[in-house]
Amino acid sequence: MRISAGEYRGQRLAGPRGAGIRPLRDRVRLALFDTVRELVPGARFLDLFAGTGAVGLEALSRGAAHAVFVDGSAQAVRLVRENIRRLGCGPRAEVVEGDTFAALRSLARRKGEFDLVFVGAPYGTGLAPRTMEALAELRPLTAGAVVVAETFHKEPIADRYGPLVLELRRTYGETVLSFFRFVPEGGGG
Numbered sequence: 001m002r003i004s005a006g007e008y009r010g011q012r013l014a015g016p017r018g019a020g021i022r023p024l025r026d027r028v029r030l031a032l033f034d035t036v037r038e039l040v041p042g043a044r045f046l047d048l049f050a051g052t053g054a055v056g057l058e059a060l061s062r063g064a065a066h067a068v069f070v071d072g073s074a075q076a077v078r079l080v081r082e083n084i085r086r087l088g089c090g091p092r093a094e095v096v097e098g099d100t101f102a103a104l105r106s107l108a109r110r111k112g113e114f115d116l117v118f119v120g121a122p123y124g125t126g127l128a129p130r131t132m133e134a135l136a137e138l139r140p141l142t143a144g145a146v147v148v149a150e151t152f153h154k155e156p157i158a159d160r161y162g163p164l165v166l167e168l169r170r171t172y173g174e175t176v177l178s179f180f181r182f183v184p185e186g187g188g189g
Contacts, residue, residue: 012086029058035177040062042064043116045064046118048104048121050076065092070104071100080095107140108138113145119149128151136161139184142182153174
């Protein structure tokens with residue numbers, strides 16, 4: 001697993017050992033960033049269910065100003081921290097270990113506003129739609145922010161979660177990426 005573009009291009013990342021962490025395949029990660037390419041430079045990025053941190057680290061490599069990585073698994077948090085250390089991007093990265101929903105409440109309370117969010121919930125858990133609902137309710141987002149939900153192709157995900165409106169859906173084998181735009185009431189986006 002390597003960073004595909006930008007400042008850390010070609011850098012190898014530490015990967016998971018054993019079951020439990022499923023990194024986004026390189027070609028899907030590349031397609032994700034091809035789609036949001038213009039939004040990444042200077043963005044504040046939130047990587048939920050971060051796993052190895054590959055998605056958020058790719059964002060930092062491509063010019064994101066800051067990334068917050070959230071995961072409840074101690075193994076995943078160790079991997080994210082190791083990968084941040086390998087790339088030397090610690091000043092632009094924050095790691096939050098714990099429940100995703102508690103982390104979202106905390107981020108919303110401290111007015112953490114994100115321009116890009118990646119939801120890489122474990123397949124078959126129902127966590128992706130629940131996370132979308134929490135993002136719609138708590139709104140730690142800037143107007144016009146983009147939220148990308150990764151799901152298994154047989155898992156349902158709605159076209160709208162309150163102010164989060166589906167703009168694009170792409171399928172890559174068994175993986176589906178759904179791109180939502182945050183359009184707050186009374187605001188454009």
